Amino acid sequence: MNVQLLNKKEAIFESTLTLINENGFHGTPMSQIASHANVATGTIYHYFASKDELITELFAYCRVKTNEHIFNVEESLSYKEKFFYIWNRLVDYYLANKKIFWFIEQFYSSPYYELIQKTKNPSYYGADRMRMFLDEGIEAGIIRNVSFPTLISLYIGAATSHVKMVTYGFCQAQKQGREDLIEIIWNGVNNK
Amino acid sequence: MNVQLLNKKEAIFESTLTLINENGFHGTPMSQIASHANVATGTIYHYFASKDELITELFAYCRVKTNEHIFNVEESLSYKEKFFYIWNRLVDYYLANKKIFWFIEQFYSSPYYELIQKTKNPSYYGADRMRMFLDEGIEAGIIRNVSFPTLISLYIGAATSHVKMVTYGFCQAQKQGREDLIEIIWNGVNNK
DNA sequence: GTTTAGCAATTGAACGTTCATTCGGTTGCA
């Protein structure tokens, strides 16, 4: 697959992302995705077997892009520094790429997610890197013995909630709030 | 409006809830909602002007029901006790009513929410009770001075994340995890 | 260097289906 093709596939992804954000899964016809991406309707079916496959692959694309970005971290940092750094990268990335954030959120809470959960393994979209990072902290005794789901609920839950608050317009000057959040979580989970 | 009517409207609500959980906003035709609720398609339009209005009102219905449940709390409890009680009621309610939980999640991350945010005021579905409860803690000096969005991000964010983890099957024995979560949050936000 | 064969990429009109909504008519209650 050459560069041109990659570009066209990405154009379809970006177009889908934009339109689904504005109009939802329903309310976003393939014809509209096509014209917004400057391709013919039929072209989409050259790259994706169906609308469902397009949406499912777009989810993977978003997850991979996000994970690549947030785990691009200096190995020399201490665990605590990484803990803060990754969290801030995640929040920054979502705030700078709200379309990706909201698409992922929409996908997660839709029946689509159940579908891919059965067929795809987490590494398919890089979901296991977070698990590895947090497990590392537990095994090293830096993070006290709370379960992985508890950790994730706090770490990711707070990040996404914060992004939602900012997007909804409930909170503008986010700097202080952000720092409070990750600090509270760190204090709650680290082994003092 | 008499009891019979209320029942029919609720039957439509419950039917919509079930089907949207299984098939999403798209993938849930009015005809299916109707037959699942044992009414004729036309009857839905006697109660709701359109599918959008049905979904929007269902959201309000879910929010009101949830809020009524979680804020049904003994006035004699201390603030700390209420803080724990309300959070646990919320988690329990969502776990016992997953359809409501997922519908609300789906609605929040869809373009629908932006629509009602512009037209409806928070008290319309009881969203201001949480604000009042948390403000009460801040004003009484029980909760340290973190912003309201920060508080909400932790308090609600952790609850919903926890429910998601349980639903996704990432976590079974939830008892310990739950206790850890609300304890960490309380320790993080209360004025020691 | 030119021709040619073949396949991938692309097009968009056409198809068949599905769906939200309408409406003329019926039922049942006050």
Added chain:
DNA sequence: TGCAACCGAATGAACGTTCAATTGCTAAAC
């Protein structure tokens, strides 16, 4: 008697998908 509740077939628009035709590229053949 009147009006609200209710019905479900009919309507027409919208949508996902298909497909026959066209273009563009690559590389083998000469």
